[in-house]
Amino acid sequence: MFCRLMSLRCAVLILAAFGWLVPGLGLSAEPELVPNLVPGTEPLTETGDFSVKMANGISGYLLKATEDSVAQRRQAWRPNFSTLENYAKSVEPNRRRLQKLIGAIDEQVATPKWEYVCGPDAPEVIAETQRFQIRAVRWTVLPGVWGEGLLVEPTGKPLANLILIPDADQTPEMLAGLADSDSTCFQVLPLVEAGCRVLIPQLINRECTWSGNPEIAMTNITHREWIYRQAYEMGRHIIGLxxxxxxxxxxxxxxxxxxxxxxxxxxxGALIAFYTAALDQRIDATLVSGYFNRRNNLWREPMYRNVFGLLREFGDAEIASLIMPRTLIIEHSQAPEVAGPPTTPANRRPSAAPGALTQPAFATVQQEVERARGLTRCPAGPVGIIEFVHNPDGQPLQTGSPKAISEWLDALNYKIQCESLPPEKMRLADRKFDPAERQQRQVAELVEHCQQTVRRAEQIRKAYWQEAQPVTTAAEWPQKTTAYKKRLWEDLTGKLPDPTMPLATKSRKLKETDKYTMYEVKFDVWPDVFAWGYLLVPKGIAAGEKRPVVVCQHGLEGLPESVVIVDPKWPKYRNYRGYGARLAERGFVVYAPHNPYRGQTLFRQNQRKANPLGYTLYSFILGQHQRMLEWLGGLPYVDRERIGFYGISYGGLSAVRIPSLLDGYALSICCACFNDWTRKITALDFRAAYMFTAEYDHFQFNLGSTFNHAEMASLISPRPFMVERGHQDGVAPDEWVAYEYAKVRRHYAALGIPEKTEIEFFTGGHEIHGQGTFEFLHKHLNWPEEK
Structure with a gap:
């Protein structure tokens, strides 16, 4: 008998060593035998930093997708080359989509007007000769928003009207000969003396003088990025404005x-001129200098050039095709070079996103020019004229070279000769003028315009959600919101194909306590992209028993281990409090996945790579959770109908972003995050708003006009939803949280299920409280608490 028992015990140990479960062997007098592998998995032998590997894999996927996007863009185009008129009509849908992508959607003032910028110390005419006059002007654009610049007019009737847009760091005075300039400035006066009227607008520059709130913090964010951030969240853009x-x-x-x-x-200025000509067919000829190039490295450029979804449909070649059949001249000149955001001055926060401008290589510019010509060439010949002006040796030209200017003016159908006339000294008015004051006005007007839009965000969202009204019953609500889920995933988050790789799960045992066993798990999702996390399996699961699962999601810069460390001396214990391990001790199966928001610039630059393709980090996170739910649901001891989500901080954001789109989650708990998210992103009067921080990954195009946290929570309904909120949590004030949650509570009440939502306030900060939420999990995942 003794020998048979020893043989049986040895057999069990051998089976366990190979990771095979042997349930129900009837060895109740012996310690529970724990397998080294999770059922159905292969051994995980790989080592290294899986967090870094995950980020690098996502980066590789995105870089390949960027290269592939060039060929795939043609699927969005249906050009008709039968006539020039039919061509223009056929690309009109693409034109309108480009207009929306760059946020040029606000209704302009119906009847714009000029105004001269003058006063007691600022005469109307600031400089003149016998042949022309220069005036400081502004013109109406949007309510409260004006364009400003210099208008240089010949004394006779103009032969042509020209808009010459300097680079962001140049002033109109440089082009007009009123301030020191260099070879990168267009020369305006010869054009005026040849009979042209020239408007020289002022762009928002790359300084950071007014980027911030002196009562909170001033930053090193450029003026362009400062406006971009608050515009982008509401579906606008500094480019579009x-x-x-x-x-x-x-x-x-x-x-x-x-x-x-x-x-x-x-x-x-070339970027703005290029996009303007693509949208406005009244422009007869366009000259782009120091800008045109392939856009595959758009993610390396400054943040204010980030356009969500652009590369799905548009590179510079495709935008050029929208200018056809009109004339486009591309000049390969010395482009502005910007090493990055401004060096952080004293007493300013280093909050700007990285991004640089470098000289485009002649070969890549030429390649994109030829691609543009190919897109607009049909059997009968080219639809329009694309001239490429460059040095024979490929070296950059001086901006506004004689050949480029001549080609541009010839395209206006007027033989305007920019001959060298005898120089005539300008008479300068006794005018006190500071270009910095004009720049400050321009920045302030756009900031106020964006903030007005933010203040109307709730009304804008209410109109957006009219299709789902009125709220009826819990049974009908999911059908009424199907289209909203689709838009949130496909249009705003970016939906990747469903996971394509075989599951191929691997695991290894990490730890065993008297209450649970913890495994490390890794499985594939897409080429180069995998999911990874820790699985905690409670002891004492009976053969055939199905347990509920709690997915415990870590916060910013966290790891799967963050939610299971139970050592009070660990610095982050006061935030996490080992809540994953504590739930496993209560009998829940716990899975702690890794979300790829770790590595600071590393993961944030993945967001930059994703955005031009119409993707975000959540495009990948959702796919990882799709695959994770598939795998968890197949484990022999898991009830796939009772899988809950519980996340803190960035993981709390995941708690509204992921279960709102994945119905495989039976409930969701949002800790240390839930609030008036649009306000949190864009507020200029709140110290912890993302306008003042380096967390530029949070800005998401048009989200504020469509989905706030309450709207996302409504997509989770009729499944249970809970908010866990510490009174001292600096993420947002209690009042913001309570106001946003009141909309959730009202929604659940309208569905007739108020008992399925709760909020717990507690005395504490940015941390897991683990009391009301644990009760919520026991109640709604139907797992009894031990008394």
Missing amino acids: EVLKMMSAVDLLKQEADTPLGIAGYGE
Whole structure:
């Protein structure tokens, strides 16, 4: 008998060593035999930092997708080359989509007007000769928003109207000969002396003088990024706002219908001129200098150039095709070079996103030019004219080279000769003028415009959600919100294909206590992209028994271990309090996945790589959780209908972002995050708002106009939803949290299920409380508490 028992025990140990479960062997007098592997998995032998490997894998996936996007863009285009008119009509849907992508969606002032910027110390005419006059002007664009710059007019009737847009760090005075300039500035006066009227707008520059709130913090964020951040969240963009300024200027300059109109720009001004010409077909000829290039490295450029979803449909070649059949001149000149955001001055927060501008290589510019020509060439010939002006040796030209200017003016159908006339000294008015004051006005107007939009965000969202009203019953609500889930996932978050790799799960045992066994688990999702986490399996699960699961999601810079460390001396214990381990001790199966928001710039630059493709980090996180739910649901001791989500901080954000789209979660608990998210992102009067921090990954295009936390929670309903809130949590004030949650409570009550939602306030900070939430899990996952 003794020998048979020893043989049986040896057999069990051998089976366990290979990771095979042997339930129900009837050895109740012996210690529970724990397998070294999770059922159905292969041994995990790989070592290294899986967090870094995950981030690098996502990066590789995105870089490949960026390269692939060039060929895939044609699926979004249906050009009709039968006639020039039909061509313009056929690309109109692409034009309108581009307009939306760059946030040029606000309704302009119906009847724009000029105003001269003058006063007691500022005469109307600031400089003149016998052949022209220079005035400081502004023009209406949006309510409260004006364009500003210099208007240089010949004394006779102008032969052409021109808009010359300097780079962001140049002033109109440099182009007009009123301030020191260099070879990167267009020379305006020869154009005026040849009979052209020229408007020189001022762009928002790359300084950081007014980026911040002196009562809270000033930052090193450039003015362009400062406006970009608050505009982007509401579906607007610094690019689109400045394009609207140019389109309003076109309205004014085209009042004389028989006068041709051209637009040109250098550097950032070239970007604005390029996009304006693509949207506004009244522009007859366009000159782009120091900008045109392949956009595969858009993620390396400054944050204010980030356009969500652009590369799905548009590179520079595709945008050029929208200018056809009009004329486009591309000049390969010395482009602005920007090493990064401003060096952080004293007493300013280093909050700016990284991003640089470098000289485009001649080969890549030429390649994109040829691609643009190919897109607009049909059997009958090219649809329009794309001229590429460059040095034979590929070296950059001086901005506004004679050949580029000549080609541009010829395209206006007027043989305007920029001959060298005898120099005539300008008479300068006794005018006290500071370009910095004009820049401050321009920044302040756009900030106020964006903040007005933010203040209307709740009303904008209410109108957006009208299709789902009225709220009826819990049974009908999921059907009424199907379209909203689709938009949140596909249009705002970015939906990747469903996981394509075989599951191929691997595991290894990490730890065993008297209450649970912990395993490390890794499985594939897409090529180069995997999921990884810790699985905690309670002891004492009977054969055939199905347990509920709690997915415990770590916060920013966390790891799976963050939620299971029970050592009070660990610095982050006061935030996490080992809540994953504590839940496993209560009998829940616990899974602690890794979400790829660790590594600071490393993961944030993955967000930058994702955005031009119409993706976000949550595009990957959702796929990882899809695969995770599939795997968890297949474990022999898991009840796939009772899988809950419980996240803290960034994991709390995941608690509204993931279960709102994945129905495989039976409930969700949001800790240390839930609040008026749009306000948290864009507020200029709150110290912890993301306008003042380096967490630029949080800004998501148009989210504030469509989904706040309450709307996301409504997509979780009729499943249970709970908020855990510490009174001293600096994420947001209690009042913001309570106000946003009141909308959730009202929604659940309207569905007739108020008992399925709760909020717990407690005395504490940014931390797991683990009392009301644990009761919530026991109640709604139907797992009895031990008394």
